[in-house]
Amino acid sequence: MCSGREGEKKRKSDWKSREIFAQLKTITPFVVRIDGRNFKKILERHSFSKPYDERFVRAMVESARNVLEELGAVFAYLFSDEVNLYFSIPVFNLRVEKINSIVPSLMASNLTSIIRPASALSFDSRIIPIKEYEVLDYLAWRQDEAWRNHMNSYAFYTLLNETGDRREVIETLRGMKSRDIHELLYRKGINLAKTPHWQRRGIMIYREEYIKNMNGVKVKRRRIKVDWNPPLFHTEEGERLIERITSP
Numbered sequence: 001m002c003s004g005r006e007g008e009k010k011r012k013s014d015w016k017s018r019e020i021f022a023q024l025k026t027i028t029p030f031v032v033r034i035d036g037r038n039f040k041k042i043l044e045r046h047s048f049s050k051p052y053d054e055r056f057v058r059a060m061v062e063s064a065r066n067v068l069e070e071l072g073a074v075f076a077y078l079f080s081d082e083v084n085l086y087f088s089i090p091v092f093n094l095r096v097e098k099i100n101s102i103v104p105s106l107m108a109s110n111l112t113s114i115i116r117p118a119s120a121l122s123f124d125s126r127i128i129p130i131k132e133y134e135v136l137d138y139l140a141w142r143q144d145e146a147w148r149n150h151m152n153s154y155a156f157y158t159l160l161n162e163t164g165d166r167r168e169v170i171e172t173l174r175g176m177k178s179r180d181i182h183e184l185l186y187r188k189g190i191n192l193a194k195t196p197h198w199q200r201r202g203i204m205i206y207r208e209e210y211i212k213n214m215n216g217v218k219v220k221r222r223r224i225k226v227d228w229n230p231p232l233f234h235t236e237e238g239e240r241l242i243e244r245i246t247s248p
Contacts, residue, residue: 036081
């Protein structure tokens with residue numbers, strides 16, 4: 001029979017052993033991708049414009065920037081309610097549980113403090129281990145998703161404003177090809193190629209070098225840049241940008 005202290009140690013050990021994911025670790029570099037949960041309903045309650053509202057986007061940008069600075073991410077790429085943060089150095093000892101809980105909670109708390117929603121905000125989170133040479137392909141993939149989201153959002157809300165019937169709109173758009181959606185919107189006076197760049201391509205947040213004049217001496221400094229007009233990542237311009245901001 002165990003003494004009180006020995007019994008307490010045994011109980012603690014037993015429960016600690018059930019934290020089976022506590023020591024699960026990722027590797028560097030890696031991406032943390034977070035997505036808003038039920039944001040559509042929350043934003044509707046606050047009468048944000050559809051399909052895009054610049055007030056909300058600026059709140060997302062400011063929140064992502066704060067997370068990037070606090071945790072030391074290399075860059076953040078975001079569109080809609082999705083944020084991708086790229087880390088090249090270990091954070092939280094690379095523990096998956098820590099990263100997947102702290103990153104989305106920081107984003108949610110920052111965003112909550114800005115937009116003051118009536119109900120709680122939350123994000124889900126996943127970690128993607130990635131090699132340096134894969135970063136460009138990953139971003140191109142997410143940028144393709146930003147374009148699809150942009151196209152589908154315009155189509156959905158344009159038709160919804162006309163009919164007021166969500167089910168009808170969903171059925172109308174079901175199975176439609178991209179070129180058909182383009183044509184549908186063009187006939188209604190919406191040219192997707194003329195919408196703001198950030199809606200089509202997403203937004204990048206990263207550190208850039210600049211020259212500061214200090215008492216007649218020019219020195220290099222780094223600052224956070226919010227790029228509302230990033231290049232297409234599958235182009236040479238996109239490749240040069242990512243190479244520049246990910247270089248040590």
